[in-house]
Amino acid sequence: MNPMPLVLLDLFTIVIFTAIGLSFLAVIMLCIWVGNRRYDGVGYWLTSSLLILGYGFIMAEQLWLFKLDNYASHSWLNAMRPNILLCFAVCLISHGFHRFLKIKQSLFWLYGAQCLFILPLYFYGSTTEMPALYTSSVLTVSVSISLIFNSGYLLSYQAKQYGMTRLICLFTCVLSLVLNITRFALLTSDQAVLNCIEITTAIACINLLMTQCFLTFCYLMFCTQRNAFSLRHMSFIDPLANIYNRRGYQHAIAALAPHKEAAVMILDIDHFKNINDEYGHAAGDLVIKDIAMIISKACGSTCVYARTGGEEFSIYSPLISAKIMDNLAEQIRLSIMEHTSTKEALEIKVTASIGIAVGQSVNIFALEEEADKALYQAKSEGRNCTVMQLSMAS
Numbered sequence: 001m002n003p004m005p006l007v008l009l010d011l012f013t014i015v016i017f018t019a020i021g022l023s024f025l026a027v028i029m030l031c032i033w034v035g036n037r038r039y040d041g042v043g044y045w046l047t048s049s050l051l052i053l054g055y056g057f058i059m060a061e062q063l064w065l066f067k068l069d070n071y072a073s074h075s076w077l078n079a080m081r082p083n084i085l086l087c088f089a090v091c092l093i094s095h096g097f098h099r100f101l102k103i104k105q106s107l108f109w110l111y112g113a114q115c116l117f118i119l120p121l122y123f124y125g126s127t128t129e130m131p132a133l134y135t136s137s138v139l140t141v142s143v144s145i146s147l148i149f150n151s152g153y154l155l156s157y158q159a160k161q162y163g164m165t166r167l168i169c170l171f172t173c174v175l176s177l178v179l180n181i182t183r184f185a186l187l188t189s190d191q192a193v194l195n196c197i198e199i200t201t202a203i204a205c206i207n208l209l210m211t212q213c214f215l216t217f218c219y220l221m222f223c224t225q226r227n228a229f230s231l232r233h234m235s236f237i238d239p240l241a242n243i244y245n246r247r248g249y250q251h252a253i254a255a256l257a258p259h260k261e262a263a264v265m266i267l268d269i270d271h272f273k274n275i276n277d278e279y280g281h282a283a284g285d286l287v288i289k290d291i292a293m294i295i296s297k298a299c300g301s302t303c304v305y306a307r308t309g310g311e312e313f314s315i316y317s318p319l320i321s322a323k324i325m326d327n328l329a330e331q332i333r334l335s336i337m338e339h340t341s342t343k344e345a346l347e348i349k350v351t352a353s354i355g356i357a358v359g360q361s362v363n364i365f366a367l368e369e370e371a372d373k374a375l376y377q378a379k380s381e382g383r384n385c386t387v388m389q390l391s392m393a394s
Contacts, residue, residue, distance in 0.1 A: 095110070165218060
């Protein structure tokens with residue numbers, strides 16, 4: 001029996017190492033999915049990882065049969081089906097990013113491009129006398145298409161918020177693309193290289209394991225950041241009104257561009273306790289939601305607004321005149337007065353009192369204090385009215 005050539009020994013070791021490494025990565029991906037399966041796209045990443053793991057074990061099995069055959073036949077390299085399996089797994093990676101990032105572009109272009117290029121190569125490669133070259137062609141083209149789409153998704157507006165994680169994933173896509181093209185170039189450059197396919201197969205194994213390792217790390221980072229965004233949303237958003245709470249309100253004001261003058265409006269629902277006592281807390285919650293919706297529609301993106309108390313709302317606007325703020329307050333007050341909250345057979349009408357302070361924006365707390373005084377005056381004057389304080393807060 002001829003001794004095993006060193007290159008084949010190294011190849012067999014690399015394939016086994018790749019299969020074991022892919023097993024660990026699949027377990028990690030399963031753990032990521034268990035903790036983050038509520039997010040669209042993570043299930044596709046898990047399925048892709050399992051398919052890639054299956055591909056790794058198929059390679060290891062075929063190479064073992066190659067070893068038992070005393071390395072006499074390279075037929076194991078000519079199998080098209082395992083490469084098609086890997087092509088589908090790569091598509092699922094892009095599919096997962098499409099769903100996770102909520103990309104609006106249709107997935108038709110991803111799968112359409114795959115079918116347009118892959119199917120002709122697959123059927124022609126199944127009948128050709130040089131299937132090893134065409135199996136590599138199928139894989140290279142498929143991976144290239146998916147990585148190009150993947151890069152497009154990562155460069156989209158929806159992915160910008162993920163910062164460094166997005167850049168690491170982009171680097172992984174580019175590196176994998178370069179390695180796949182390099183492998184294909186080696187195959188086509190010299191017939192001797194094609195006959196000694198073990199070298200390029202070793203490159204494929206290393207590329208597969210390294211890419212999957214980077215991608216699993218990226219999956220974890222993307223899910224971690226999405227969880228951080230969710231926690232931030234929970235800490236900044238009032239769950240009932242679905243607008244800022246006090247913490248989010250203060251954070252949003254601090255993030256505004258520098259400005260010299262500002263206006264603060266504080267709105268309080270009149271006799272809100274009576275609504276809870278007469279109609280129940282569910283009806284009171286409905287009123288809170290309706291008023292938050294009225295404020296959102298009236299303010300749009302020009303103001304920062306929040307539910308800062310039980311029945312109290314605050315609105316902050318930089319660089320706005322006293323007249324415009326007074327008109328906005330009256331618009332909100334009249335909309336609340338004319339609105340009817342409906343719950344089953346109940347029709348609930350409420351009014352609101354509003355206090356406004358306009359002045360220097362250096363000290364937001366002084367402006368809020370002046371607006372609170374104006375609100376107290378509005379309550380004293382019979383409620384359902386607007387009172388403005390022109391402040392020199394500093």
